Amino acid sequence: MATEGNHQKINRKIIQMIQEQIDKAMIAKQMAQEKRTYLGASRWGEECMRRLAYEYHHTPTDGEEDFPGKILRIFDMGHDGETRMTEYMRLAGFDLITEKANGGQMGFYAMDGKLKGHCDGVITGGPVDLPYPLIWEHKALNDKSWADTKKKGVKESKPVYWSQIQTYCAYLDIPNGGLFTTINRNTGEIYSEHVEFDPVAAQALSDKAIRIVQTRSPEEMPKMSNDPCFYKCGWCSFRKRCHNIKEMTISTTAPATQTFPSWLK
Ligand code: SF4
Numbered sequence: 001m002a003t004e005g006n007h008q009k010i011n012r013k014i015i016q017m018i019q020e021q022i023d024k025a026m027i028a029k030q031m032a033q034e035k036r037t038y039l040g041a042s043r044w045g046e047e048c049m050r051r052l053a054y055e056y057h058h059t060p061t062d063g064e065e066d067f068p069g070k071i072l073r074i075f076d077m078g079h080d081g082e083t084r085m086t087e088y089m090r091l092a093g094f095d096l097i098t099e100k101a102n103g104g105q106m107g108f109y110a111m112d113g114k115l116k117g118h119c120d121g122v123i124t125g126g127p128v129d130l131p132y133p134l135i136w137e138h139k140a141l142n143d144k145s146w147a148d149t150k151k152k153g154v155k156e157s158k159p160v161y162w163s164q165i166q167t168y169c170a171y172l173d174i175p176n177g178g179l180f181t182t183i184n185r186n187t188g189e190i191y192s193e194h195v196e197f198d199p200v201a202a203q204a205l206s207d208k209a210i211r212i213v214q215t216r217s218p219e220e221m222p223k224m225s226n227d228p229c230f231y232k233c234g235w236c237s238f239r240k241r242c243h244n245i246k247e248m249t250i251s252t253t254a255p256a257t258q259t260f261p262s263w264l265k
Helices: 006-032 049-056 069-091 143-152 159-171 199-213
Strands: 095-097 107-110 115-118 121-125 134-141 178-184 190-195
Touching: 006 069, 049 199, 069 095, 069 134, 069 178, 107 159, 115 159, 115 199, 134 143, 134 159, 143 178, 143 190, 159 178, 159 190, 159 199
Parallel strands: 134 178
Antiparallel strands: 095 121, 107 115, 121 134, 178 190
């Protein structure tokens, strides 16, 4: 059996030290950032109202950090992927607007700024026969998540993203719907789907968001389940607090119930 050589031992230590330093710096940067004072449209499609209210009120999660370094880097890869996809879309001849004329993000705010949303872009024309203008939303997904989206469609596979598109259509007054694109981070394949506008769903999402920002405490909102063993509660980073599980400990590493973005499923 091969034994670990001195070089490998030293290298392993270097890898670990570099990663620790980067993680530490990234988490410190994230913690120093100003907390959001609004409920972002990217979260309105969250099924559990209690969880949304915890997020809006900045309730501490069961773990210490909101997101460990690895998850923050995956978020960054998502942002980088959006820039790259913008390039591809324009190269293919789509008229894609990603910023307002004055350079700001394209979006909306309501309820004195307590509700906000920023879409990836608006497509006003292109080489494919679609009912322009359309909201554009793009995500970079891992292989499993990407395949699930392709198989089931955005509404069933990624209801939070579907809801995001509905919200932008309503608030930015684009009734033709949206174009959802996603790139497979493992293979580079692209899946896209024209998502039709559903005004009833958009209204319900808006009503829900308004209820959340009107709460004084998260406990005013209903839980999606009273059973702490409910499988969706198992993914929630507020599970212990929400279900009053006493042995809540503050850990310095990612808890087993760490909330992962849906594209990490
Ligand atoms: S633990 Fe379950 S009910 Fe409680 S906030 Fe999370 S998802 Fe909602």
